[in-house]
Amino acid sequence: xxxxxDRSTIIAGGSTVRSTVETFLTSIEEQSSLHAFLHVxxxxxxxxxxxxxxxxxxxxxxPLEGLVVAVKDNISVTGQPLTCASRMxxxxxxxxxxxxxxxxxxxxxxxxxxxxxxxxxxxxxxETSAFGIVRNSVDPSRVPGGSSGGSAVAVSGGMCHVSLxxxxxxxxxxxxxxxxxxxxxxxxxxxxxxxxxxFASSLDQIGIFSRTLPxxxxxxxxxxxxxQMDATSVKNVSxxxxxxxxxLRIAAxxxxxxxxCDPDIIAAYAGYLDAxxxxxxxxxxxxxxxxxxxxxxxxxxxxxxxxxxxARFDGVRYGLRAEAEDGDITTASRSDGFGPEVxxxxxxxTFVLSAGYGEAYYTKAQQxxxxxSDAYAKIFESYHAFALPTTPTxxxxxxxxxxxxxxxxxxxxxxxxxxxxxxxxxxxxxxDSKGLPIGMQLQGPMFGDERIMDxxxxxxxx
Ligand code: GLN
Numbered sequence: 001x002x003x004x005x006d007r008s009t010i011i012a013g014g015s016t017v018r019s020t021v022e023t024f025l026t027s028i029e030e031q032s033s034l035h036a037f038l039h040v041x042x043x044x045x046x047x048x049x050x051x052x053x054x055x056x057x058x059x060x061x062x063p064l065e066g067l068v069v070a071v072k073d074n075i076s077v078t079g080q081p082l083t084c085a086s087r088m089x090x091x092x093x094x095x096x097x098x099x100x101x102x103x104x105x106x107x108x109x110x111x112x113x114x115x116x117x118x119x120x121x122x123x124x125x126x127e128t129s130a131f132g133i134v135r136n137s138v139d140p141s142r143v144p145g146g147s148s149g150g151s152a153v154a155v156s157g158g159m160c161h162v163s164l165x166x167x168x169x170x171x172x173x174x175x176x177x178x179x180x181x182x183x184x185x186x187x188x189x190x191x192x193x194x195x196x197x198x199f200a201s202s203l204d205q206i207g208i209f210s211r212t213l214p215x216x217x218x219x220x221x222x223x224x225x226x227x228q229m230d231a232t233s234v235k236n237v238s239x240x241x242x243x244x245x246x247x248l249r250i251a252a253x254x255x256x257x258x259x260x261c262d263p264d265i266i267a268a269y270a271g272y273l274d275a276x277x278x279x280x281x282x283x284x285x286x287x288x289x290x291x292x293x294x295x296x297x298x299x300x301x302x303x304x305x306x307x308x309x310x311a312r313f314d315g316v317r318y319g320l321r322a323e324a325e326d327g328d329i330t331t332a333s334r335s336d337g338f339g340p341e342v343x344x345x346x347x348x349x350t351f352v353l354s355a356g357y358g359e360a361y362y363t364k365a366q367q368x369x370x371x372x373s374d375a376y377a378k379i380f381e382s383y384h385a386f387a388l389p390t391t392p393t394x395x396x397x398x399x400x401x402x403x404x405x406x407x408x409x410x411x412x413x414x415x416x417x418x419x420x421x422x423x424x425x426x427x428x429x430x431x432d433s434k435g436l437p438i439g440m441q442l443q444g445p446m447f448g449d450e451r452i453m454d455x456x457x458x459x460x461x462x
Contacts, residue, residue, distance in 0.1 A: 001020075002161065002210075002211055002212040002214065002215050003064075003066075003067050003068075003161040003162065003215045003218065004212065004214045004215060004218065006020055006066070006161070007061075007065070007066065010056055010066060011056065011061070016049075016053050016056075017049040017050075017052040017053045017056065017065070017066035017110075018046070018049040018050055018053055020049070020066065020068065021045055021046060021049040021068060021110065021112070022046075024068055024112055024158070024159050024160055025040070025042060025045070025046075025112070027157065027158050027159045028040055028112075028113070028154075028159045031137065031157050031159065033135065033140070034134060034135045034136075034137055034140060034144075034153050034157060035116055035131075035132050035133065035134050035135065035150075036070075036115055036116055036134055036137075036144075036149075036150040036151075036153040036154045036157060036159060037070070037113045037114065037115055037116065037150060037154065037159075038073050038081070038083060038085065038113075038114050038115065038116050038131060038150070039073070039080055039081050039113050039114040040112065040113040041079075041080055041111055041112055041113045041114075044079065044080075044111070045068070045110050045111065045112045045113075048110040049066065049110060052065050052066040052108060052110065053066075055108065061108065062106070062107050062108035063107045063108065063218070063221075063222060064104060064107040064108045064109040064218065064219070064222055065107075065108030065109075066108060066109075066110065067104070067107075067108065067109040067110070067161050067162065067215075067218075067219070068109070068110050068112050068160045068161045068162075069104055069109050069110065069111055069112065069160060069161065069162055069163060069164060069219075070111075070112050070113055070114075070115050070150075070151055070154035070155070070159065070160040070162075070163040070164070071101065071111055071113070071114055071115065071151075071163065071164045072114070072115050072117050072121075072148050072150065072151045072163070072164055072165045072166055073085055073114040073115060073116065073117055073150070074117060074120070074121055074166055074196060074197040074199075075098045075100065075101065075164055075166070075195060075196050075197075075206065076094035076095075076096060076097055076098045076101065076195040076196075076197075077094065077097060077098070077101050077111050077114065078093075078094055078095070078096060078097050079093075080093075080094075080111070080113070080114055081093060081114060082094040082114070082197070083114075083130075083131070084117070084119065084120045084121070084197050085116055085117045085118065085119045085120075085128075085129035085130055085131055086119045086120055086130050086319075086337065086338065086339070086342070087130045087320055087336065087337050087338075087339075088313050088318075088319045088320050088333075088334075088337030088338055089313075089318065089319045089320075090130075090319070090320065091319075092318065092319055094195075096195065097195060098192075098194060098195020098196060098206075099192035099194040099195055099223075099227045099229055099230065100164060100191060100192060100195070100206055100223045101195065103222050103223050103225075104219075104222060104223060107222045109222075112159070112160050115148070115150030115151045115153075115154050115163060115165075116129050116131065116132075116134045116149065116150030117129060117134075117146065117147050117148055117149065117150055117151070117165075118146040118147035118149070118171075118341070119338070119339045119341060119342050120197070120199055120306075120310065120338075120342050121147040121148075121166055121168060121171055121197075121199045121204075122147060122199065122306070122341050122342055122345050123146040123147050123341055123407070124145060124146045124147070124170070124171075124174055124407050124408070124410045124411055125143040125144075125145065125146045125149070125396070125398075125401065125407065126143055126144055126145065126146040126147065126149030126150070126175075127143060127146070127398065127399075128146070128147075128339055128340075128341040128342075130339055133398060134146075134149040134150050134153055135153070135398070136153065136156075136178060136179060136395050137153045137156045137157035137179065138156065138178075138179060138180060138395070138435075138436060138437060139395065139434075139435075139436065141397055141398060142178075142395040142396060142397050142398060142436070143178065143395055143396060143397070143398055144156075144175050144178055144179055144395065145174040145175030145176075145177065145178035145179065145391075145395065146171060146174070146175060147165075147166075147168075147171040147175075148163075148165030148166060148167070148171045148172050148175050148183075148209070149175050151163035151164060151165040151172075151175070151209050152165070152172075152175035152176055152178065152179040152181055152183070152209055153175075153179060154209075155179070155181045155209040155210060155211055156179035156180055156181050156211075161210075161211075161215060162208055162209060162210045162215050162216065162219050163208070163209045164206055164207070164208060164209075165183070165206070165207055165208075165209055166196055166199070166204055166205065166206050166207070167183075167185035167204075167205055167206075167207050167414075167418065168199050168200050168203045168204045168205075168302060168418060169200075169203060169298050169302060169411050169414060169415040169418050170185075170390075170411045170413075170414025170415060170418075172184065172185050172207045172208075172209065172426070173185055173390050173414050173424060173425075173426035173439065173441060174390060174391050174410065174411065174414055174426075174439075175209075176209055176390070176426040176428075176439055177390035177391045177394075177426050177428075177437065177438065177439020177440075178391070178394065178395040178436075178437065178439070179395075179437060180428045180431075180437030180439075181209050181210065181211060181428060182208075182209065182210045182211070182212070182213060182216055182425065182426065182427060182428065182456070183207065183208070183209050183425070183426040183439075184207045184208045184216055184220065184423070184424075184425045184426075184449070184453070185205055185207045185414075185417060185418070185423065185424045185425075186205055186206075186207055186220070186224065186423050186449050187234075187421065187422060187423045187446050187447050187448070187449055188202075188203075188205055188232070188418075188421035188422075188446075189232050189233055189234035189421070190205075190224045190225075190234060190237060190423075190447070190449060191205060191206045191207065191220075191223055191224050192206075192223075192225075192227035192229065192230040192233050193205070193206060193230050193232065193233075194227055194229035194230045198305075198309040199302070199305070199306055199309065200301060200302040200303075200304075200305035200306055200309070201232070201305055201309065202301065202305060203298075203301065203302060203305070203418040203419070205418070206223070208220060208223075213453055213456055213457045213460060214457075216453060217450075217453055220449065220450075220453070224237075224449070225237075237447055238447065239447055239448075239449065239450045239451075240444070240445060240447050240448040240450070240451050241451070242450065242451050242454040243384050243451065244280075245279040245280035245281055245455075245458050246280040246281075248279075248280070248281035248282065248384050248385070248455065249281070249282045249284070249382065249383045249384055250276055250281050250282065250283045250284075250383060250384065250385050250386070250387050250455075251283075251284060251285075251286040251288075251379050251382075251383040251385070251386045251387070252273050252283050252284065252285050252286065252386070252387045252388070253285070253286075253287075253288065253386075253387070253388040253389075254285040254286070254287055255269065255270065255285070257287065257291065258389065258392075259392070259412065260392045260409065260412065261389065261392045261393070262392065262393045262394065262432065264394070264432035264433055264438070265389050265391070265392060265393065265394070265432070265438060268389075268429055268430055268432070268438045268440065269388075269389050269440065271429070271430065272387065272429050272440040273387065275429075275459055275462070276387060276455075276459065278462065279455075279458045279459060279462060281455075283387065284383075286379060286383070286386075288375055288376070288379060288386070288416075289371075289375045290368065290371045290372050290375050291416070293368045293371065293372060294372065294412065294415050294416045294419065295408065295409060295411070295412060295415060296365070296368075297365045297368040297369055297372065297415075297419055298411070298415035298416075298418065298419060299348070299408060300352050300361050300362060300364075300365035301362075301365050301366075301369065301419070302345070302349075303345045303346075303348040303349035303352060304349045304352050304353050304361075304362050304365075305349070306345045306346060306349050307345070307346045307347075307348075307349025307350045307353065308349070308353075310338075310342070310346055313333075313334065313337065313338075314330045314333065314334070315329045315330050315332065315333025315334065315337070316329065316330065319333075319337060320333050320336060320337040321333050322335070322336040322337070334346075341404070344404060352365075369419050369420075372416060372419050372420055373419065373420040373421070376416070376420045376422060376443075376445075377445075380444075380445035380448075384444070384445075384448075384451065384455075385442050385443065385444050385448070385451065385452055385455055386442070386443040386444075387440070387441070387442055387443075388413050388440075388441050388443070389413055389438075389439070389440055389441060390413060390414065390426040390439035390440060390441040391410060391413060391414075391439060392409075392410060392412060392413065393410065394431075394432045394434070394436035394437065394438060395436050395437075413441060414441070416443075417443050421446060422443055422444060422445060422446055422448070423443065423444045423446075423447075423448055423449040423452055424441055424442065424443040424444075424452070425441065425442045425443075425452045425453060425456055426439040426440070426441050427439065427440050427441070427442060427456045427459065427460075442455055442456060
């Protein structure tokens with residue numbers, strides 16, 4: 001059941017928040033082998049659900065009263081651990097709530113636990129978690145995608161109403177596609193990052209997984225908005241107006257440009273464009289220049305920013321402190337505390353920023369970022385949204401993708417929205433020949449978050 005449906009049932013006296021919470025807790029317990037959660041807030045959420053029931057009974061229910069939320073373990077929730085699925089932060093307890101958590105709690109939402117993820121949000125399969133992989137609820141022999149794989153499975157496996165993830169290059173949309181859920185990466189600056197552990201600050205955004213669009217919209221309405229604690233938060237946003245289906249103009253990536261896609265994805269994409277046309281929209285194939293720069297630009301910027309952001313984990317101030325015979329605590333702690341993927345990113349990031357190479361790599365990537373953003377801006381002068389697949393394949397088997405660069409290429413369709421800062425939504429759209437979920441993507445101009453959710457809602461209602 002969705003939150004919107006549950007809420008009506010509770011108001012009509014047909015259920016309680018407590019019984020909803022018990023159902024979710026049982027579901028978490030029964031599916032513990034999927035390893036979606038790193039921490040379950042069992043006692044806390046029970047207690048909060050009773051308080052929510054009292055509010056419903058007194059007619060004092062707030063906008064999200066009794067909404068049960070699972071939170072990726074790189075977002076601060078006081079009273080619960082915060083590990084980023086890394087040994088480096090094992091045992092760390094955050095001292096304040098992220099702004100999104102404050103807003104959710106003020107609106108009556110309950111946090112059921114912290115979800116497993118790729119270590120420090122680096123990965124596309126949830127296999128880099130230091131505490132063990134997450135399995136896909138649709139097929140447990142397959143990955144759920146990453147890095148927000150735990151949050152995706154918490155929603156797809158019916159362990160909460162909605163969940164929060166973070167998306168730096170696709171970490172909400174790709175797992176949403178792999179698990180048959182909706183996943184939103186908002187416009188950069190619309191949702192506060194205060195309390196999110198930084199990976200690549202100019203690309204990171206907190207976003208939402210849901211089973212339905214009304215649940216996503218309701219959650220977005222509460223957590224989006226200016227926050228003085230985040231210097232990149234945008235003030236006085238005027239969301240772009242929605243466009244009625246018969247006025248809508250959608251640009252679509254030409255089928256010939258679906259590089260490396262499975263035939264099932266290509267077929268689904270054609271069906272998706274037809275479904276958009278059937279809503280009354282005009283859909284035209286438009287080539288987006290510079291798409292060959294998406295992946296290299298992303299991995300230079302993301303690793304450069306990561307190497308700088310993760311420098312704080314030095315064995316002195318936070319987290320793990322290793323013993324070192326030669327007295328070099330920092331090197332020993334970083335070697336013990338970070339897994340191979342995180343170390344690879346830090347080394348690459350340090351290299352692209354190093355003297356003599358900074359100009360050749362980092363500065364070039366900044367220039368490419370401008371070209372990519374301008375290409376989108378040009379498209380959005382003539383179109384209201386841009387349609388493309390979310391992923392080139394459906395969920396792959398655990399252990400199947402061994403080459404790190406091959407893994408990075410699975411983000412081909414998602415990274416450009418982070419580079420340009422635009423909103424992007426992954427929409428579940430059928431299954432492949434193996435019965436695995438397929439995700440299709442809608443990207444919008446800056447501040448077009450509501451608009452892309454509306455387009456998806458029109459699509460879903462048909
Ligand atoms: N899979 C991408 C990466 O490994 C994106 C990660 C993310 O969005 N956090 O960098």
